[in-house]
Amino acid sequence: MVVQGINPYKYNVKNGLKSYVVNLKDRTCSCRSFDLDLMPCSHAVATISFAKQSIYSYIADFYKMDNLREMYLGEVISVLHPDEWVVPPKVRSKIVRPSLNPQQAGRPRSKRISSGAKSSSGSRRLRCSRCGQVGHNRVTCTTIMQESIGTESGSCSATQATSRRAHGPK
DSSP: OOOESSSSSSSEETTTEEEEEEETTTEEETTTTHHHSSSOHHHHHHHHHHHHHHHHGGGGGGGGGHHHHHHTSSOOOOOOGGOOOOOOHHHOOOOOOOOSSSSSSSSSOOOOOTTTTTTEEEEEOOOOOOOOSSSSSSSOOOOOOOOOOTOOSOOOHHHHHHHHHHHHHH
């Protein structure tokens, strides 16, 4: 990182193609990490080192060990058993009912896309594309149809297809 001074408190920090402005007086950086965390970001650390100052002085007090120790010096009073709680009659008389529409945790379930074999009203009826009857499809069709005479396309008729299924491929 390249640090350039703008004035005694403001510095321009170039990190690759990006550029950041660090203000040591206000303890801010244009990346906003120094402002929000109250802990110097990498740009602020480079600036503080460039200014030959102590990084420790720019860390918020609640991150320091002295403050942490002081927090736990006092007594920690445990919570009494619920039978020993003093609850005012006004609060005790309130009845709290559960929500009528409890919101489930997580992502809402989407409706399933049904497959082609079933519809929302039950099973779908199969219709044969060869003979037009309901209950089977063209693969399982056993209806023998007359051979078409003079077919130029070379397609086989229903009887040839049925015999091929029964005896296997030629």
